[in-house]
Amino acid sequence: MGLTTFNRMRRARAVARLAEEKRLAAERLAAEEAARVAEEEAERLRKEEVERKAAEEAARLEAERQVRAEGKSEDVQQPDFFAPEFHGTQPSSEGVEDTTEQGDAVEEVSFNELRARAKELRIEGYGKMKMDQLAEAVAAASVQAEG
Structure with a gap:
């Protein structure tokens, strides 16, 4: 080439x-x-x-x-899905006596305070409960512990 x-x-x-x-x-x-x-x-x-x-x-x-x-x-009117009752952040008022008419103040309790109280009372499964369930369980356990 x-x-x-x-x-x-x-x-x-x-x-x-x-x-x-x-x-x-x-x-x-x-x-x-x-x-x-x-x-x-x-x-x-x-x-x-x-x-x-x-x-x-x-x-x-x-x-x-x-x-x-x-x-x-x-x-x-449509439901307000951002309202606290849809997320379990307000305690249920079922079976709870309304004491506001008698002049007593209703105490606001945070979710963390409820969890701490549930831990003190040794409530089983408190970590998985919503606030209203937790409030009822703590109230029931407190009454039972006092009585």
């Missing part, structure tokens, strides 16, 4: 390598563009969803306001 043939082959390989590099760069740019377009579309869909939810909430609030203005708020 002569020098001329060798140079032609080397040049041909260099041209093929450059063509391959250009093809890979074009593929990479196309993939980046597709990713950017997909991200923009996803962002647009998220914004539309947020706007739709805001519009639904505004419509619900407006309907609620109109119903309240008409005096029929019980038809639209």
